[in-house]
Amino acid sequence: MEGFRIPPAMEFSGNMGQNWATWIQKFELYMLAAVDTNASEEKKVAIFLNLIGDAGLEIFNTLKLKISSTKLEDVKAAFKKYCEPKKNVVFDRFKFLSCTQKDGQSITSFITEIKTLVKNCEYTNEDEMVRDKIIMGMKDDNLREKLLQNESLSLKKTEEICNIMEISRQQASVITGNQPKPDYAVDAVTQKRLNKLSNRNSYNKSFIKCQRCGYKHDNRKCPAFGKTCSYCKKHNHFSACCLLKNSNDKNKKKKKPETSPVETISLCEEVDNLFIDTIHINQLKSKLSDCSNEEMLAENIMINNAIVCFKLDTGAECNVLPTKVYCTKICSLDGIAPANVNLMAFGRKMVQVRGLINQYWV
Known part of the structure; x- marks a missing residue:
């Protein structure tokens, strides 16, 4: 028996049905490669109990079986019944039909996952179901389109096309020196x-x-x-x-x-959201023509030969004028352009915008 890899002890937690299917496959391969086919049933059962681990030995003791009078096939059948719960075909089909290719999962790995899930579904034609699920569940739209162009597409042909596409991408990435990037990967914008x-x-x-x-x-x-x-x-x-x-x-x-x-007074069309400092209407009403109010930093500016008091705000993203000041000192509202902007004052208070103007100030 030397030189052969010994199967590890079976894990009797989690998905025991899947754990049993994997472990018994490893055990049978080991028996075929390392154990004489003419060995007695008692010896085969002893090897089975030795490899399955302590937890498996305890389970065997509860099955009321004796090593000397029990065949290996009977022991395997008893453990299979213990590990595999009662099948629920509807739930197994739900897992199969809801399976889709995960982010970063290769198409080969996805196909293997689909083939594993379909085994418990008891479909009449498993190949057709696997083929359809591969096409519907993959993330690569270009590959899906290429597969759908084939009128008589079998499961074997589907796997061949998918494998060729995956290998060609890997080879292209080696040639270009870039990491392979699937077509379904979309950069966040x-x-x-x-x-x-x-x-x-x-x-x-x-x-x-x-x-x-x-x-x-x-x-x-x-x-x-x-x-x-x-x-x-x-x-x-x-x-x-x-x-x-x-x-x-x-x-x-x-x-x-x-x-x-010096500058053009214009609400910039390129920006949708503009920020200004607080606006005190009472101050503006009382000081429309001069800047004698010491409570705010202001400057008299001449527009169209009319002096207008402006509050200075270096942090503002636009220049604003009260409607009353504009109509009184500059001109009417007939010539202003519509504004598609949101004007926000300090504290997230929204200010109503009547329109856009373009005027030179000195």
């Missing part, structure tokens, strides 16, 4: 909008300020990508970072340093 209220502490300080959007972000995640500049009408940058606009602004500063345009 997320879209993060700039919101200082929720993301103020989440920026990585190592990020470099982007020259296209003006913000700090991860590589290839610029919010300006695919957008159109409202100034030069070119793509992939915001108007605040427009080189043509900045160049024109510099020229205007040189000519008229005291009245040169």
Whole structure:
């Protein structure tokens, strides 16, 4: 018996039916390879009880069987009856039909799992059921489509196509030097909008300020990508970072340093969610034309030859004007454009937006 691998003791916990099927297969292989076929039944039973372990020996003692007068087949039948519970075909079929390929599971492993589950289902044609379940339960849509193109598809042909596809992917990954990636694997795509209220502490300080959007972000995640500049009408940058606009602004500063345009008051179309500081309506009503209120940091700014008092907020993502101030000092609301934005003040309080305007201030 030397030189042959001895089966380990059987585990009598968990799924005993499956444990028994696996252990008895190993035992029979060992008996076939290492034990003389002419050995007595008593010796075969003794080898069985020696290999099955202490727990199996205790179970044998409860079966009222004697080693000297019992055949090995009778012992195996008694243990099979003890380990295998009463079959429930409906439940076994439920497990078979609900089985699908798991994330990261190879198609070969999935086919083996399906073949194992179908054994207890008592189907008339197991091959057809396994073939159908492989096609329905796999995650690879491209492979499924290729299989469905075959009019007379057998289980053997299905396995051959699946194995060829899996091997070809592994070989291609070796050639390209990349890890194999199944067709069903989909990279997660997320879209993060700039919101200082929720993301103020989440920026990585190592990020470099982007020259296209003006913000700090991860590589290839610029919010300006695919957008159109409202100034030069070119793509992939915001108007605040427009080189043509900045160049024109510099020229205007040189000519008229005291009245040169500094910025365009515009609710940026590229951003849907904008953040501003608190707005005190009482303060705005009492100080519409000057900034003498010492309780807030403000500045008088001339718009269309009218002086308007603005509260200064370096953390705001847009500039806002009360409707009354706009109608009184600038013009009517007839020419404003519709706004598709959400304006949020400190404390997550939403502010109603009437529309968008574009005006130069000095």
